[in-house]
Amino acid sequence: xxxxxxxxxxxxxxxxxxxxKRGKLAEWARKEGTAYLFLAPYLLLFVxxxxxxVLLAIGLSFTSFNAIQTPKFxxxxxYISVLTRDxxxxxxxxxxxxxxxxxxxxxxxxxxxxxxxxxxxxxSGPRTILALLxxxxxxxxxxxxxxxxxxxxxxxPTGYINSFLLLNGxxxxxxxxxxxxxxxMGIMMVVTIWSSMGIGFLAMLAGVLNINSEMYEAGYIDGxxxxxQEIIHITIPSMKPQMLFGAVMAVVGTFQAGMIGVQLSGxxxxxxxxxxxxxxxxxxxGFIRYEMGYASALSVILLIIIYICSKVVWSLxxxxxxxxxxxxxxxxxxR
Amino acid sequence: xxxxxxxxxxxxRFHISHLKFYLLLAPLAVFMVLPILFIVSHAFKPMNELFAxxxxxxxxxxxxxxxxxxxxxxxxxxxxxxxxxxxxxxxTLITVLATVFISTAAGYAFxxxxxxxxxxxxxxxxLALMFVPVAVSIPRYYIIVELGLIDTFPINILPMLxxxxxxxxVKQFIDxxxxxxxxxxxxxxxxxxxxxxxxIVPMTMPAVATIAILAFQxxxxxxxxxxxxxxxxxxxxxxxYMSTFTATNNEVAGQGIAAAAALxxxxxxxxxxxxxxxxxxxxxxxxxxx
Numbered sequence: 001x002x003x004x005x006x007x008x009x010x011x012x013x014x015x016x017x018x019x020x021k022r023g024k025l026a027e028w029a030r031k032e033g034t035a036y037l038f039l040a041p042y043l044l045l046f047v048x049x050x051x052x053x054v055l056l057a058i059g060l061s062f063t064s065f066n067a068i069q070t071p072k073f074x075x076x077x078x079y080i081s082v083l084t085r086d087x088x089x090x091x092x093x094x095x096x097x098x099x100x101x102x103x104x105x106x107x108x109x110x111x112x113x114x115x116x117x118x119x120x121x122x123x124s125g126p127r128t129i130l131a132l133l134x135x136x137x138x139x140x141x142x143x144x145x146x147x148x149x150x151x152x153x154x155x156x157p158t159g160y161i162n163s164f165l166l167l168n169g170x171x172x173x174x175x176x177x178x179x180x181x182x183x184x185m186g187i188m189m190v191v192t193i194w195s196s197m198g199i200g201f202l203a204m205l206a207g208v209l210n211i212n213s214e215m216y217e218a219g220y221i222d223g224x225x226x227x228x229q230e231i232i233h234i235t236i237p238s239m240k241p242q243m244l245f246g247a248v249m250a251v252v253g254t255f256q257a258g259m260i261g262v263q264l265s266g267x268x269x270x271x272x273x274x275x276x277x278x279x280x281x282x283x284x285x286g287f288i289r290y291e292m293g294y295a296s297a298l299s300v301i302l303l304i305i306i307y308i309c310s311k312v313v314w315s316l317x318x319x320x321x322x323x324x325x326x327x328x329x330x331x332x333x334x335r
Numbered sequence: 336x337x338x339x340x341x342x343x344x345x346x347x348r349f350h351i352s353h354l355k356f357y358l359l360l361a362p363l364a365v366f367m368v369l370p371i372l373f374i375v376s377h378a379f380k381p382m383n384e385l386f387a388x389x390x391x392x393x394x395x396x397x398x399x400x401x402x403x404x405x406x407x408x409x410x411x412x413x414x415x416x417x418x419x420x421x422x423x424x425x426x427t428l429i430t431v432l433a434t435v436f437i438s439t440a441a442g443y444a445f446x447x448x449x450x451x452x453x454x455x456x457x458x459x460x461x462l463a464l465m466f467v468p469v470a471v472s473i474p475r476y477y478i479i480v481e482l483g484l485i486d487t488f489p490i491n492i493l494p495m496l497x498x499x500x501x502x503x504x505v506k507q508f509i510d511x512x513x514x515x516x517x518x519x520x521x522x523x524x525x526x527x528x529x530x531x532x533x534x535i536v537p538m539t540m541p542a543v544a545t546i547a548i549l550a551f552q553x554x555x556x557x558x559x560x561x562x563x564x565x566x567x568x569x570x571x572x573x574x575x576y577m578s579t580f581t582a583t584n585n586e587v588a589g590q591g592i593a594a595a596a597a598l599x600x601x602x603x604x605x606x607x608x609x610x611x612x613x614x615x616x617x618x619x620x621x622x623x624x625x
Contacts, residue, residue, distance in 0.1 A: 031449075031450075032448075032449070032450040032451070034448065034527045035444045035448035035449070035450040035453075036444075036450065038440040038441060038443055038444035038448065038527070038531070039440070039441050039444045039445075039456075041436075041437045041440065041441070041496075042437045042438065042440065042441035042497055042502060043441070043456075045437070045493065045496045045497035046460070046463070046497040046499075048478065048482075049475065049478075049493070049494045049496075049497055050463055050466055050497060050499070051459075052474070052478055053471035053474040053475040053478060054466075054471055054474075056471075056474035056477065056478065057470075057471045057473070057474045060473075060474060115360070115363070118356045118359060118360055119356075119360065120344050120345060121344065121346070121353060121356050122346065122353045122356050122357065122360075123346055123347065123348065123349060123353070124345065124347075126357070128612065130360050130361070130364045131612075132605075132608070132609065132612065133364035133365075133367055133368045134360075134363065134364055134367050135608070136367065136368060136371055136605060137367055137368075137370070137371070139552060139601065139604040139605060139608060140371065140556075140597075140600075140601055140604070145370065145597070146578070146593075147374065147377070147580070147590060147593040147594050147596075147597050148370045148373050148374055148377075148594075148597075149370075150590075151373075151377065151590055151594075152370070152373070158386070158389075158390055159390075160390050160392075163389045163390055164389075167389055194367065194370070197367075199500070199549070199619075202615060202616065202619045203619045203622040203623075205616070205619070206616050206617075206618075206619035206620040206622065207619075207620070207622075207623070208344060209344060209345050209616075209620070210620045211344060213344060216344075239623070240623070241622075241623020241624050242619075242622060242623045244623070244624040245622045245623055245624045248464055248465060248624060249464075249500075251465060252464070252465055252466075252467060255467045255469075255470070256467050256468075256469065258469060259469065279469050279470065282469075282470070282472070282473070283472075286472070286473045287473075292473055295473050296473060296474065299470050299471055299473065299474075302467075302470045303467075303470055303471075306465050306467060306470070307465065310465045317624075
């Protein structure tokens with residue numbers, strides 16, 4: 001450690017021309033040097049693979065860039081095109097993205113919470129097994145599951161869903177589940193919700209389990225009379241931090257799942273743009289049409305949407321948020 | 336306490352009132368796990384059962400044919416499946432070890448060290464919890480080109496290592512370690528490195544296990560580097576190899592092999608989680624965002 005620290009200090013000492021400045025730098029290195037040594041690997045990778053790409057996306061979004069010639073500055077042209085000329089974006093991509101994320105995010109999140117809450121009401125042995133079963137779909141991120149969905153929703157009469165429906169007389173013709181615009185979106189949503197009990201679900205389960213039982217006693221003394229009131233007035237307020245963590249994970253998971261439509265239908269663009277989300281639109285323009293500047297503008301728009309969604313959940317669950325009743329209850333309970 | 340009639344979270348004994356939760360949870364759990372059971376049964380189906388009409392959920396005559404086929408044939412490129420599997424194992428192992436080290440070291444600095452930019456940097460990291468890599472795949476690609484990392488083995492690993500969620504969880508966990516303990520160690524002459532190795536890492540084991548699992552899942556299931564940054568088949572991973580089976584539409588014969596590959600992908604995930612689940616739950620209790 002000592003030697004490493006010295007290495008970090010040396011260039012600073014060389015550069016410092018005046019003795020005053022050298023003293024300051026040396027002092028800084030003495031005070032904060034080790035902290036930065038521990039941080040260095042993380043910071044470096046964080047900057048290279050997360051911060052720089054975001055900054056570069058913002059930069060490229062103001063240019064026209066075809067991946068071969070140098071980018072040409074075009075101001076806000078890309079953004080104006082997205083908003084005014086990209087009929088696919090306005091007609092399909094944006095509505096699809098909003099529909100997908102506003103349904104999948106909240107439904108997945110509420111299910112995670114309710115399941116976590118129910119699991120907390122039973123003994124630990126069966127709970128562990130059930131929790132593992134419910135968590136297991138999220139272990140299968142993406143690739144591994146394509147084989148299942150493609151087989152289940154196969155468009156031939158031999159597909160599992162088709163053959164079940166055919167044999168029971170619900171349909172007379174096999175349905176092209178993954179190729180028909182009217183079903184693709186629904187299937188995408190079901191599949192994503194199915195795999196959304198992930199890390200946020202575990203956090204909320206731990207949150208429910210860790211609530212002090214005295215809180216509930218105090219709540220019942222204060223007049224709570226049923227389970228529903230209990231959830232609203234005690235459980236959720238007592239685990240707001242975990243609720244928030246779970247919500248942020250739900251937002252991220254929802255947008256991260258954007259490739260599902262292309263994976264299921266096997267083509268980008270998806271049939272009649274039925275399952276086209278912003279992520280696919282970015283790929284379509286970036287890697288298929290090589291309109292990198294335009295794709296970057298779409299990336300920036302996506303990041304802004306994610307940011308707004310996260311801010312919304314943040315304001316819903318943040319500790320600093322309002323909620324006089326809650327803090328009143330809590331202070332009673334802690335007394 | 337015994338007279339309290341309301342909720343009893345985390346009960347120690349079965350009570351008839353729990354039955355309603357079981358009735359709701361059990362069918363749901365079965366529903367959740369059905370597609371996974373499907374992979375298992377599909378992987379062991381012989382060829383004629385894959386084509387059977389009407390299709391059967393369970394294999395009647397389970398065989399290892401699909402696995403044998405998976406490992407005996409070469410990909411179109413002439414690379415055996417075992418090579419992809421080996422790449423995946425190496426990539427995942429390095430990613431897990433490096434992520435654990437990097438996150439724990441940074442978590443220690445954020446939790447116990449004082450520096451002026453601390454609150455800003457942690458704020459940025461919290462913001463980065465919302466980061467969605469697919470959103471910036473294009474600029475990422477150019478940065479990787481500039482760094483000369485296209486078609487190299489390390490590119491399988493490097494983009495995965497900075498994991499904002501991992502740092503966040505481990506930092507929250509290290510916050511629980513009392514400062515007095517570190518001060519006492521300092522009095523005894525321990526330097527930062529010793530404190531990190533002898534106190535922080537052992538006491539943060541549950542969080543370390545949790546990041547290890549998360550890193551494992553991300554790395555093991557990741558197809559991004561193989562599809563975007565690597566052209567050389569010899570450097571690609573098993574996750575990519577299995578995605579080549581599923582990419583072809585409606586090919587019934589390929590389904591069994593794809594299911595076998597999917598099973599190979601899935602089993603390590605589950606085993607690791609079962610093995611470490613109590614540690615994960617312990618970490619998650621401190622996962623709250625404020």
